[in-house]
Amino acid sequence: MQRTDFSAMACSIARTLDVIGEPWSPLVLRDVWVGLNRFDQLQADLGISRKVLTERLNHLVDQGVLERRPYDRRPRYEYVLTEKGTELVDLLMVMAGWGDKWLAGEAGPPVLYRHHACGEISGVDLRCTHCGESMHANDVDVLPGPGVTTS
Amino acid sequence: MQRTDFSAMACSIARTLDVIGEPWSPLVLRDVWVGLNRFDQLQADLGISRKVLTERLNHLVDQGVLERRPYDRRPRYEYVLTEKGTELVDLLMVMAGWGDKWLAGEAGPPVLYRHHACGEISGVDLRCTHCGESMHANDVDVLPGPGVTTS
DNA sequence: GTCACAGAGTCCCCTGAAGGAACTCAAGAA
DNA sequence: TTCTTGAGTTCCTTCAGGGGACTCTGTGAC
Numbered sequence: 001m002q003r004t005d006f007s008a009m010a011c012s013i014a015r016t017l018d019v020i021g022e023p024w025s026p027l028v029l030r031d032v033w034v035g036l037n038r039f040d041q042l043q044a045d046l047g048i049s050r051k052v053l054t055e056r057l058n059h060l061v062d063q064g065v066l067e068r069r070p071y072d073r074r075p076r077y078e079y080v081l082t083e084k085g086t087e088l089v090d091l092l093m094v095m096a097g098w099g100d101k102w103l104a105g106e107a108g109p110p111v112l113y114r115h116h117a118c119g120e121i122s123g124v125d126l127r128c129t130h131c132g133e134s135m136h137a138n139d140v141d142v143l144p145g146p147g148v149t150t151s
Numbered sequence: 152m153q154r155t156d157f158s159a160m161a162c163s164i165a166r167t168l169d170v171i172g173e174p175w176s177p178l179v180l181r182d183v184w185v186g187l188n189r190f191d192q193l194q195a196d197l198g199i200s201r202k203v204l205t206e207r208l209n210h211l212v213d214q215g216v217l218e219r220r221p222y223d224r225r226p227r228y229e230y231v232l233t234e235k236g237t238e239l240v241d242l243l244m245v246m247a248g249w250g251d252k253w254l255a256g257e258a259g260p261p262v263l264y265r266h267h268a269c270g271e272i273s274g275v276d277l278r279c280t281h282c283g284e285s286m287h288a289n290d291v292d293v294l295p296g297p298g299v300t301t302s
Numbered sequence: 303g304t305c306a307c308a309g310a311g312t313c314c315c316c317t318g319a320a321g322g323a324a325c326t327c328a329a330g331a332a
Numbered sequence: 333t334t335c336t337t338g339a340g341t342t343c344c345t346t347c348a349g350g351g352g353a354c355t356c357t358g359t360g361a362c
Contacts, residue, residue: 001320004350006174012248012262013178017177017246018174021173021177022173027157027165027168030162038339048320049322052319053340057297074330075227075339076256076337076339077339087252088249089288091242091249092164092288094242094277096164098241099164099166099167102238104166107297109296111162111295112294112295113293114293115281115286117279117282118279118281122280122286124279126278127277128268128275129273130273135266135268136241137184137237137238137240137243139266140266141264141267143263143264143265145260146260147259148252151291154320154348155321175349190310201352202311202347202350203348206348208325219329226310248337286333303333303362305361306361307361309356310357311354312355315350317349320346321344324340324342325342325343328337329337331336331337
C-alpha cells in the first residue's frame, strides 16, 4: 500500500512496518490468533473490504507470518500463524497494553490476558534480556549496530 | 488517513492503531526519540512529504503523544514526547526487536540498545507483571474484559 | 530601512490504495 | 441438475500519499 518502500531502510522498525505497517494487518493477526482462521470469518469480523483482505492475507503469507493451508478437499483454506507470526503477536500484546492504559477510559480494557504460568489476569512488562531489570525507552542508550549501512 | 474508524472498536489494538496505525507515525516517534525534534530535520531524515508530515505531527499532538513547543521568539517549534508518547516508544523497541530477529539478515541489527541499569547491550523481554515469568502469545488465555461492549 | 535568510508550514496536481458491491469458480449436497 | 458455500476477482468511485512550488514570519546583515 505505502508508496514509500520502508523495507530498504536500515531500521528494524521501518522493516517491521513494511510487514505490518498499515492498520489492517495487525487486526488480521489478532483475529487469526484468537481463532478466526477463514476468509469469510475475518471479513465479517473486521468489516474489511474483500479485496483489501485478499491483499493483506497474500502479503502476510509472502512475508512468512501466516501460512495458508487447505482444510477440505474442496478449495477451502485457512490461515494460521507461523512462528514468525506468533512472535508478532507479542507485539500486539504490548500494543494492547498501551491502549488499555491510555485509551480504554472508564469502561476498562475490553480484553484480559490470563497467564498460564501463574493463572492470574495480568499484562506484559518489558525487561532487559541481560539483567532482568525493567527496561523502557528512557532506560537505554541507542547505539549504531553492525547492520547500520543501507546497502 | 484510514477510511475505517478504528477508534470506535472495542479493542485496544485497534484503538492504538488509530493513533499510530499507519507507517509514518512510528518513524516520526522514533526520530523524535533519538533527538530529531524539528520539522525540517524530520522531513529530511524520513524523506516524507511535507504535507503528510504536517498531518502526522498534528495528529500525534492531538492524541497527546507529542507536544509542540516554541524554542525561539520567531515562530519556531519543536516536538517532544509526552509521557504517553514515551510509553509508545516501548512498543517501538519491541517492534525493533522483532525486526532484528526476523528481518535484519546477515548484516545484523542496525541499532543496538544499551541498558542503563546493567550497562550491557541488550534487548527487551516480555514478562508477566504478576509473576515475572516469561509471557508470550502462546502463554496466555484471552478473556473478555469489563470494557468489552462497543457503546 | 531594506534585503536576504531560515524554519515551518500551505497549496496544488497527479497517482494509486481503500471501500463497496457485484460477479466468478469449484466441488459437495439435495 | 440445481443449490449452496467458501474463497476469492473485478470494477468503479473516492480520498490519502508523493512531490514540488509557494507563503509567511521574525532576525540579523548591510
